[in-house]
Amino acid sequence: MxxxxxxxxxxxxxxxxxxxxxxxxxxxxxxxxxxxxxxxxxxxxxxxxxxxxxxxxxxxxxxxxxxxxxxxxxxxxxxxxxxxxxxxxxxxxxxxxxxxxxxxxxxxxxxxxxxxxxxxxxxxxxxxxxxxxxxxxxxxxxxxxxxxxxxxxxxxxxxxxxxxxxxxxxxxxxxxxxxxxxxxxxxxxxxxxxxxxxxxxxxxxxxxxxxxxxxxxxxxxxxxxxxxxxxxxxxxxxxTVMLFGGQLKAEDVPAYKFWKNDLAIATCEMGPLWVNEVGNRFVNENIFDTWSYAGNALIQQEKVYAILDQGTIDHLAEKLPRSLKPLSDKTKLSDLKDEVKSVENKKMRFITKANTIYQLATELDLPHLDETIKRYNKEANIGADEDFEKDVKYLYPIEKPPFYAFELGVGAxxxxxxxxxxxxxxxxxxxxxxxxxxxxxxxxxxxxxxxxxxxxxxxxxxxxxxxxxxxxxxxxxxx
CATH class of the missing domain: 3.50.50.60 (FAD/NAD(P)-binding domain)
Known part of the structure; x- marks a missing residue:
């Protein structure tokens, strides 16, 4: 026209x-x-x-x-x-x-x-x-x-x-x-x-x-x-970019498909363990509460993975550690398990699954992941994040297989x-x-x-x- x-x-x-x-x-x-x-x-x-x-x-x-x-x-x-x-x-x-x-x-x-x-x-x-x-x-x-x-x-x-x-x-x-x-x-x-x-x-x-x-x-x-x-x-x-924290992205799938779905909420907004390109933790993960800060922390790294085990997935599917208001009334991630299974079946690039932490670390070339998770599990079990002072309600031990790494980009x-x-x-x-x-x-x-x-x-x-x-x-x- x-x-x-x-x-x-x-x-x-x-x-x-x-x-x-x-x-x-x-x-x-x-x-x-x-x-x-x-x-x-x-x-x-x-x-x-x-x-x-x-x-x-x-x-x-x-x-x-x-x-x-x-x-x-x-x-x-x-x-x-x-x-x-x-x-x-x-x-x-x-x-x-x-x-x-x-x-x-x-x-x-x-x-x-x-x-x-x-x-x-x-x-x-x-x-x-x-x-x-x-x-x-x-x-x-x-x-x-x-x-x-x-x-x-x-x-x-x-x-x-x-x-x-x-x-x-x-x-x-x-x-x-x-x-x-x-x-x-x-x-x-x-x-x-x-x-x-x-x-x-x-x-x-x-x-x-x-x-x-x-x-x-x-x-x-x-x-x-x-x-x-x-x-x-x-x-x-x-x-200057208006960053808002972590974001999942798969080839040939529009990014908005993963915006605020249960998998995105679990990996980006519930304070799970985040590690960088060598498997080191780098920030208090409940920084997502101020999402421009989260975006800045994430983009400093060469890569970022959200690490979840089956126990964490099971927990979030039944109860959330925080409210999602004013943007959502959800109190649990009812679709999380199905969404994990879906992206796994479709072999989407951002998901890696393993039966052991060693296998996960080897596949993604994360040399410090095993040490990081041992340290993280110790803090979760004593109920105190001595490294980054994350609120204890977000501290879930990474113990129950299978183990998942979800690669995060930075949403804007x-x-x-x-x-x-x-x-x-x-x-x-x-x-x-x-x-x-x-x-x-x-x-x-x-x-x-x-x-x-x-x-x-x-x-x-x-x-x-x-x-x-x-x-x-x-x-x-x-x-």
Whole structure:
């Protein structure tokens, strides 16, 4: 599909959460707007968002959650070692509760405000995931008020006039390869980053990016960033990825198939023994409670295996050592045994089974595994983790055959950054000046919020920034 018209006030590249927020704000401001989505369907990774950040909301007031804007600001700045942009953070935080009301006025409902692990209660959960908000309310509102959406098409180039002003884009239809030059003076990059571009991940990371397993829409290929760089945008804060801990991955099976299933929960979220490429333990495994920390610990290793025995599997199938709320009401992993048997029968690469620890260590070339497990079993039997101080409720001895090693990659939701923006979401060049007519929002611009790690102790920050930045960019254009 190609655009119906030859000229628009605004063209938005990408229809994820930030692009949807921008399209609604554009509709409210009467801008003739085109949204170009390279996938067959809209919503992108925004479809899977559980909720967004806010402080000072009516929901928080009602539940007696008293957090100040200054506390959140200082937490974020300190966590990032002041690598985050104070001005942008401050304005985003100050407008976060208004963004909740803005969504509610569209008819979007929130079911609760909660924390994630040991974090603050800033996470406002959608009644239904982001897909409900996007497809039931946001996109219908935009379309009703004149916003045009096209799918299976891509912006392949942003054009400028002789003075460097944005004057259009080239759009290509994926199916028949037809192209069209469309005029506009305003372009918003909302393309979702570069998590699905393996080459860019490896090029811009100083860690083991080859072990990152994307769990997203699969469409974040970095094309929006590259087009912005081509017209003068500063290449900025590459390399930060929203890691969430361990993730199973098999060839030819989408990663989301193993996201939050019972096997993934057992190996990644129940504090089992984790060992590295030589069979050494390397961290307190209940670090999963703050999943960005878990991601950082896991990606430092060349390989990571979750070691389970039949006794641990039997136990988790009947009772969990911790609650999975707010994301699940499960109290046991009823499907765990069947899932283990299934991946074993399918000979999936990430599972290794043995009748002895020696056999397991030999097959995987883990020279220290036997010693590690002897030490771990001693600690489990005395009820005290003397090495890493893991909570005793996660200490299960590895004694009952068969024994399993599950190789873990490092899961990630999105990349963070690539383009520098100012407080108006204007894209900046290498000299810190706006590239006229070019704006960036969401994941493409969210390097402004973080240092080298996403601060999950203030949950919902990235998704909330998608709403904030989408709106802010259009408000700047409308002025």
């Amino acid at each position: 190609l655009p119906k018209n030859d000229k628009y006030d605004l063209i938005i590249i990408g229809s994820g959460l930030s692009g949807q927020a921008a399209s609604v704000e554009a509709a409210k401001n009467g801008l003739k707007t085109l949204v170009v989505e390279q996938g067959r369907t809209t919503g992108g990774s925004g479809n899977y968002v559980e909720g967004i950040f806010a402080v000072g909301s009516k929901m928080q007031d009602k539940e007696g959650i008293h957090l100040t804007q200054d506390k959140i600001l200082q937490d974020e700045l300190t966590f990032s070692h002041y690598d985050a942009d104070t001005r942008i953070l401050k304005d985003y935080i100050a407008n976060s509760s208004a963004n909740i009301e803005w969504l509610e006025n569209l008819g979007i409902k929130f079911k609760e405000v909660t924390s994630l692990g040991s974090g603050l209660k800033t996470w406002h959960l959608f009644d239904g995931l982001g897909k409900t908000a996007i497809h039931n309310k946001m996109e219908p509102y935009s379309k009703k008020h004149g916003v045009e959406f096209i799918t299976s098409a891509a912006v392949t180039k942003i054009t400028q006039d002789m003075d460097g002003l944005i004057n259009g884009v080239i759009v290509q239809n994926y199916e028949n390869k037809d192209i069209k030059l469309v005029q506009t003076h305003n372009v918003i990059i909302a393309s979702g980053g570069y998590l699905n571009n393996r080459e860019m991940l490896i090029d811009y990371s100083n860690k083991n990016a080859n072990r990152i397993i994307p769990v997203n829409s699969g469409k974040s290929d970095g094309s929006g960033l590259r087009m912005a760089w081509e017209v003068g945008a500063k290449r900025f804060k590459m390399g 939701y999105c990349t963070l950054g690539g383009i520098r923006i100012n407080e108006n979401c204007e894209v900046l060049d290498n000299g810190g000046h706006p590239v006229p007519g070019l704006f960036a929002v969401g994941a493409d611009a969210s390097g402004m919020l973080v240092g080298d790690t996403y601060n999950v102790t203030v949950p919902g920050t990235e998704a909330g920034f998608c709403i904030y930045s989408g709106r802010k960019a259009v408000q700047t254009i409308s002025k």
